Amino acid sequence: MPEVVVSIGPHHPALKEPVNFKVIADGEKIVRLELDLSYNHRGIEKAAEQRDFVRVLPLMERVCGICSHSHSTVFVKGIEEIMQLEVPPRAQYIRTIIAELERMHSHLLWLGVAAHVIGFNTLFMWTWRDREAVQDTVEEMSGNRVHYGMNEVGGVRRDLTPAQVTAALDRLPNLEERIKKYVDMVNSEETMLIRFRGVGKLSKHEALRYGTVGPTARASGIDYDIRKDDPYLAYADAPWNVVTDTNGDVYGRTRVRIGELQESLRIVRYCLENLPEGPIRITAPRNAPTGEILSRYEAPRGELVHFIRTNGTDKVERVDIRTPTLANWTSVAMCLVNQNLADIPVIVAAIDPCLSCTSRITLLDDRKKKTGVITFDELVRRNRSLHDEKGQT
Amino acid sequence: MSVLREMFENLLSRPITILYPKEKVPIPEAFRGRVAIIDEKCIGCSKCSLVCPARAITMIEGPREVEFKGKTLARKKRPQVKLYKCIRCSLCERHCPTGAIYLKNELSSSGTDGEIVVT
Amino acid sequence: MMDLVFGLLYIFIFPGFLFLFSYALFLAFLDRKIAARMQQRVGPPFFQPFADFIKMLGKEVIDPAGVDKAIFDAAPLVALAAVMTAYLYVPIIGKSPLAFQGDLVVVLYLLSLPTIVLFLLGWLSRNIFSAIGGIRAVTQLFIYEVPFFLALLTPALMAGTWSISEIVSWQQKNMWFIFLQPIGFVVALIGLQAKLERTPFDIPEAETELVAGPWTELTGRRLAIMDLTIDMSFVVGSALVAALFLGGPLLPWAVTPAWLEGCIGFLLFLAKTLVVLLILSSIKVATGRIRIDQLNDIGWKYIASASIVQVGIVLVMNYLWVYS
Numbered sequence: 115m116p117e118v119v120v121s122i123g124p125h126h127p128a129l130k131e132p133v134n135f136k137v138i139a140d141g142e143k144i145v146r147l148e149l150d151l152s153y154n155h156r157g158i159e160k161a162a163e164q165r166d167f168v169r170v171l172p173l174m175e176r177v178c179g180i181c182s183h184s185h186s187t188v189f190v191k192g193i194e195e196i197m198q199l200e201v202p203p204r205a206q207y208i209r210t211i212i213a214e215l216e217r218m219h220s221h222l223l224w225l226g227v228a229a230h231v232i233g234f235n236t237l238f239m240w241t242w243r244d245r246e247a248v249q250d251t252v253e254e255m256s257g258n259r260v261h262y263g264m265n266e267v268g269g270v271r272r273d274l275t276p277a278q279v280t281a282a283l284d285r286l287p288n289l290e291e292r293i294k295k296y297v298d299m300v301n302s303e304e305t306m307l308i309r310f311r312g313v314g315k316l317s318k319h320e321a322l323r324y325g326t327v328g329p330t331a332r333a334s335g336i337d338y339d340i341r342k343d344d345p346y347l348a349y350a351d352a353p354w355n356v357v358t359d360t361n362g363d364v365y366g367r368t369r370v371r372i373g374e375l376q377e378s379l380r381i382v383r384y385c386l387e388n389l390p391e392g393p394i395r396i397t398a399p400r401n402a403p404t405g406e407i408l409s410r411y412e413a414p415r416g417e418l419v420h421f422i423r424t425n426g427t428d429k430v431e432r433v434d435i436r437t438p439t440l441a442n443w444t445s446v447a448m449c450l451v452n453q454n455l456a457d458i459p460v461i462v463a464a465i466d467p468c469l470s471c472t473s474r475i476t477l478l479d480d481r482k483k484k485t486g487v488i489t490f491d492e493l494v495r496r497n498r499s500l501h502d503e504k505g506q507t
Numbered sequence: 508m509s510v511l512r513e514m515f516e517n518l519l520s521r522p523i524t525i526l527y528p529k530e531k532v533p534i535p536e537a538f539r540g541r542v543a544i545i546d547e548k549c550i551g552c553s554k555c556s557l558v559c560p561a562r563a564i565t566m567i568e569g570p571r572e573v574e575f576k577g578k579t580l581a582r583k584k585r586p587q588v589k590l591y592k593c594i595r596c597s598l599c600e601r602h603c604p605t606g607a608i609y610l611k612n613e614l615s616s617s618g619t620d621g622e623i624v625v626t
Numbered sequence: 627m628m629d630l631v632f633g634l635l636y637i638f639i640f641p642g643f644l645f646l647f648s649y650a651l652f653l654a655f656l657d658r659k660i661a662a663r664m665q666q667r668v669g670p671p672f673f674q675p676f677a678d679f680i681k682m683l684g685k686e687v688i689d690p691a692g693v694d695k696a697i698f699d700a701a702p703l704v705a706l707a708a709v710m711t712a713y714l715y716v717p718i719i720g721k722s723p724l725a726f727q728g729d730l731v732v733v734l735y736l737l738s739l740p741t742i743v744l745f746l747l748g749w750l751s752r753n754i755f756s757a758i759g760g761i762r763a764v765t766q767l768f769i770y771e772v773p774f775f776l777a778l779l780t781p782a783l784m785a786g787t788w789s790i791s792e793i794v795s796w797q798q799k800n801m802w803f804i805f806l807q808p809i810g811f812v813v814a815l816i817g818l819q820a821k822l823e824r825t826p827f828d829i830p831e832a833e834t835e836l837v838a839g840p841w842t843e844l845t846g847r848r849l850a851i852m853d854l855t856i857d858m859s860f861v862v863g864s865a866l867v868a869a870l871f872l873g874g875p876l877l878p879w880a881v882t883p884a885w886l887e888g889c890i891g892f893l894l895f896l897a898k899t900l901v902v903l904l905i906l907s908s909i910k911v912a913t914g915r916i917r918i919d920q921l922n923d924i925g926w927k928y929i930a931s932a933s934i935v936q937v938g939i940v941l942v943m944n945y946l947w948v949y950s
Contacts, residue, residue: 172560
């Protein structure tokens with residue numbers, strides 16, 4: 115059969131957000147993939163340059179709905195380090211609790227979506243039912259089910275009352291049992307096994323070469339978790355392990371995420387039981403000193419990086435967001451070649467894509483009416499010529 | 508098989524869907540709902556208007572005498588919130604010195620009129 | 627004259643097309659309700675499939691550019707007509723008055739027409755998703771048809787007749803075929819699930835892969851009629867399996883007043899098709915979708931060989947019975 119272009123997106127029932135995959139297929143085998151991101155570009159990095167440190171945090175939260183606390187915490191962590199503030203331990207513990215609860219809800223959501231993608235709607239309904247326990251806990255603590263609004267520069271916005279702590283601890287045993295059932299289900303359910311095993315295999319060498327991060331990399335045997343390699347918040351105190359797997363395919367990534375669910379539950383339980391007393395915030399100065407910082411955080415999808423440059427005013431001069439999904443797209447494009455057409459949604463869903471986080475730039479040529487992307491070498495070349503014009507080094 | 512057993516157990520028991528609006532959803536106390544303003548406490552400092560990320564609060568004329576920390580102040584302005592621009596972040600509640608503006612935990616507070624304000 | 631009136635009443639009212647229409651919608655509702663309750667959801671109310679049908683009839687029909695409108699209008703009707711004709715030969719309240727030798731083969735042939743129609747519609751909608759979906763539908767037809775036909779023909783081999791109504795009478799005198807041919811029963815159920823394109827075999831209509839496969843460009847009344855065709859095939863398919871393996875609408879002994887036998891037969895028919903529905907719904911809820919090449923593997927390696935083994939066993943049993 116000749117090669118046909120099957121265009122998945124921008125509108126497609128498999129995708130939650132718009133992205134354009136132009137898949138060039140030969141029968142049912144994929145030959146090549148052309149990727150077009152950036153349908154969701156909202157200009158948040160530019161908008162952040164015009165808001166002071168109090169007003170910019172709700173904006174940073176709304177980069178993504180599922181990992182909203184991640185973006186807010188990594189930004190606040192960076193600013194606090196530039197200002198050299200000592201955040202009180204109770205605030206660090208509360209931030210950790212919310213961060214791990216967010217990881218749990220994100221992984222349960224992912225498990226449901228992965229089951230839905232292979233048509234196994236029963237597991238989808240069951241995991242999202244159990245996710246409600248996590249959402250109820252977060253709603254009691256922070257007031258909302260997403261966009262928690264817990265961070266401010268210098269500490270946390272709200273305190274946890276003893277009643278909230280007890281209610282949260284009461285929900286954990288049931289959740290633990292349900293997660294054990296999902297471990298059994300993934301290891302023994304026939305249709306899941308034959309759809310997930312051997313699909314989208316990434317060897318350790320390939321994963322390192324394409325720069326994958328997060329559970330996608332940990333499933334290929336790479337031991338890379340920012341919470342252990344560069345500890346922040348309360349992760350150095352709580353007892354937990356990094357979950358890796360050697361399978362490297364979608365099955366391995368499922369096992370890593372379910373393992374992380376169990377580890378997160380341990381961290382939440384430890385932090386809730388050992389919450390230190392004390393204040394929940396300190397007063398932060400209005401302006402930040404001049405400086406640059408690269409702030410890293412382990413979001414549910416992988417390593418999230420914010421590059422922040424401040425210049426002595428009460429606003430940032432530049433914030434650059436590199437989300438984990440952006441780092442993982444190359445691995446999708448590479449491991450889709452020679453796979454079946456029916457496996458595209460499975461492989462794409464296995465990296466847990468969050469396209470709202472990802473959108474980078476696209477070039478619009480108004481005269482020729484075309485869109486396109488720009489390569490790294492071209493970007494460096496243009497930047498260099500711009501600098502030479504302005505006479506700077 | 509665990510899936511089969513659970514399926515048949517579920518078939519013989521009640522569904523867990525909450526049949527809203529006949530049954531009520533339990534709302535926690537900290538829930539961030541509709542904005543409300545207590546006029547007697549407001550001293551017209553404009554902090555809420557300055558910190559609102561959505562620029563939903565404007566200060567309008569509202570002269571009156573208010574009590575603050577044992578003194579009587581003659582305030583000139585009071586806040587007006589565009590209800591459907593508000594993103595319920597509760598920064599105004601955090602930064603208000605007297606607790607005059609706060610978020611109630613009302614669940615059903617959506618509508619279609621873009622010009623409704625709370626003063 | 628009275629014969630003609632009774633005949634027309636049988637064909638059009640009860641247990642004819644009107645009953646088929648309402649029972650098809652009722653079974654569609656039960657299927658969705660059982661699946662929902664197994665997932666701890668509430669599920670639709672009992673009139674939901676009927677409301678969907680009426681709503682779809684009133685929706686706008688959109689023709690993609692360059693598509694042959696006449697075939698798009700006629701093809702769903704052909705599928706519906708095929709299934710409704712197949713229904714007339716299945717015993718509902720006793721023997722079918724239209725029964726003849728060979729009606730089993732006619733019913734099986736008519737039941738595969740909807741899939742051919744889907745392939746035709748998929749090929750004619752000028753869009754890549756529908757073409758791939760149509761190809762998958764026909765591939766699936768090739769894979770499951772052989773074991774399905776073999777599993778449904780083994781009762782005919784043992785009973786020595788090609789008429790469904792006579793197979794049912796044979797079971798009344800001897801034993802239900804589910805006890806004599808359990809492998810055939812399992813293969814027939816799997817084949818029925820694949821014919822109706824339900825999980826784990828809903829490959830042609832995979833929503834998350836190809837928008838809706840060959841169903842993509844069906845809108846309005848065409849979609850209503852194709853949906854009704856699938857619902858009616860469910861009734862005919864499960865009635866066929868109930869008649870061939872579970873003894874149909876006859877008790878293991880004869881009951882004297884004919885009208886009483888008819889009533890009891892009708893209740894038995896309802897009960898047996900509901901049992902088949904429960905099994906098929908459970909399969910739908912408990913599994914996910916498999917790929918077409920994996921279906922190829924499983925279909926030819928396990929299901930086809932199981933049905934051939936079943937035919938071998940039946941031939942051996944026939945030989946022993948004839949000799950003894």
